[in-house]
Amino acid sequence: MSTSVIASAVGGPSLSQERRLVTAIPGPASEALLARKAEAVAAGVGHTVPIQAVAAGGGVVVDVDGNSLIDLGSGIAVTTVGNAHPAVVAAVQAQVAQFTHTCFMISPYESYVAVAEALNRLAPGDHAKKSALFNSGAEAVENAVKIARKATGRQAVVAFDHAYHGRTNLTMALTAKSMPYKSGFGPFASEVYRAPMSYPFRDGLSGADAAATAILLMEKQIGADNLAAVIIEPIQGEGGFIVPADGFLPALAEWCRAHGVVFIADEVQTGFTRTGAMFASELFGIVPDLITTAKGIAGGLPLAAVTGRADLMDAAHLGGLGGTYGGNPVACAAALAAIEVFETEDLSSRARALGEILFARLHSIQAADPRVGDVRGRGAMVAAEFIDPTTGAPDAALAGAVAKAAIAEGVIVLTCGTYGNVIRFLPPLSIPDALLEEGLDVVAAALAAA
Template structure:
């Protein structure tokens, strides 16, 4: 495959003209406090004006290194000209009809591509919606309709969304669920594999999960098991080898729909189209969102045709799901990932990060573990000499990094994991520069 080298309009380098946040960001923050709900919290009150590749430019002209990609959305980089052109061209012709009233080709083309790209060689059908949480909700509805069962299981440390149903499936109570109940019933959280914290092999962890399902829910009562191949918000938790294989076998034997939530891990984030490819697992249903449309709202549920078609016409859908502009953007994104070989770029980012930050556990006493795959890494922070979670250190590291022009993410059920999810087009030089800033932050905290 020929790899296309992109020409960036903004120089791919960190450059600070003011202190961060700058004066215009401070002024905007004052306006925000007066008009926006405080419930929409922000990691860094630095207001952005434009972006390109792995660089964000704020309203004061500072250039910052983006290590978050809008939590995995801008996998292909910011403001790719082909995505902008595809969306603009579509917007000039047709912006909305509602696919379930009068359909259009883009929706069909995206569904065809998802059938081709998701794991498994069986017939697959899709539904397109607006967000990851909406995709998860629809996957729950589809699995319940197909199996005739009600119970849904998600793994400990999971994050599946912020709607009433999906935050019930989300593990930690703060801040997503606190004071938000009552919640839907028949939703269960079951033990997962967290090698750094439980020390279990994949087989041992799977046996624990299966035993919990069997004794607390009942295998014949369970409609679906939802798993994230890598738990992003949960702290970039990567289960031990063999874990998913055992769960997949258990689900098959007991008629349980196995759902891979690839909202954060899909679309070349981990060096494959979907992270489940790394372990050779074929899910029954896959949820896709975030990186699929380059910043435009789009999500999908894709899966076995007989499961997807179990729902009666009109049972799933939504006004804006799979709208013409978002689907045009998605088709451009899918073409870019193939044309620019971005799965290989994610693998390059992984290799560069491992070489650059892999020894942080030896260099910094507050670093308990560095783990990751593709362009998705977690650095778990602990109190020195222990494995006790250290959320205060994470807060300090992020504050230092953002004030020096590097935007990472927080994560973890205890808010103690530094998460790095840069666009896969980030250069090795930018990774090195960002890592130097993070090293300064870790040293200052330590």
């Protein structure tokens, strides 16, 4: 494989920022790896794009056959700063040369504390905050629930329709969608309840009315005195990039405050400038009691966190929080570098600029094609929902066909949604504008041909 090197300010390997198809997707070398995968890897571990990736940076992923694909997925919102951003690479290399692990609970190190300090500073609200670091978004969610239950002495937790919070036992209970996340894996954790989400495209409710419906259910079917926490994604991710109606989240947060219920914002996918703000909570004017983060936090390395009110975070007894790898020093070094990039390069503004391109093009497509029922999102977290234009019913087959055709033409896109009828756009913020436009051209052509 050869790649042309260009001078680039977008971060990551200096790869030619182009869509290039040398072979069909997959090419022969990628096919060989997929054959090995079928023999060696559990069948339950799937893949979306049938390639063997060997390099990535800017807005492209390059495979072993020399194909260069436009990346509109960012590893599911992980490589927000760009893949292999030079600052992240340098920080990781320096840390690996010093030490890779001591376990923070055994021999602490400064970078864990520095990440916690940065998160406490960045999270919404001017109250005293503390943080604890973990490995994955699901682990952060589990620990947020633990903290809420310990702090309140209550057990019940409310999640919402279309929610996705992870694949562990507790987080599967919180997640709404059965296939592929929950089916056959029960029984699940108890004392988890579900409330209706504000879904403006489908329910037609105002934020106030949708919140009133959810609050009535919580009061009558659970009881505020039994409720430890309400957990919600400010913009739902796997559920379909559902943006709640204005006023929905503030009403929920206000009700939680009035009843001593911990309000948890799951910002695993929405955090770290993805939506055009450091955290999506800021866009809705809410200050959560606890925030869970992961994905974009460390430029591609596994790290997660719970950040929140100091009194809540201190509720757990000594030794009650932690884990062998939580806050690994290499991941912490990457996070500190990524956070500096988020701030110094003003990636919130960059996300908003990419969002303008996404919305302009997708609204244009929607105006010409009634199969695009809704275009929604914030910043560089945007989705199109596909429907039967006659009935309004979700059209998962169309979404799947468009995504498959786009991938075959060298554009990585991801589907999502409870009904499987949504294509989500999560480009790395390092993608050049022209490359994003070309990727959207390919998606538009795939839709027209479907």
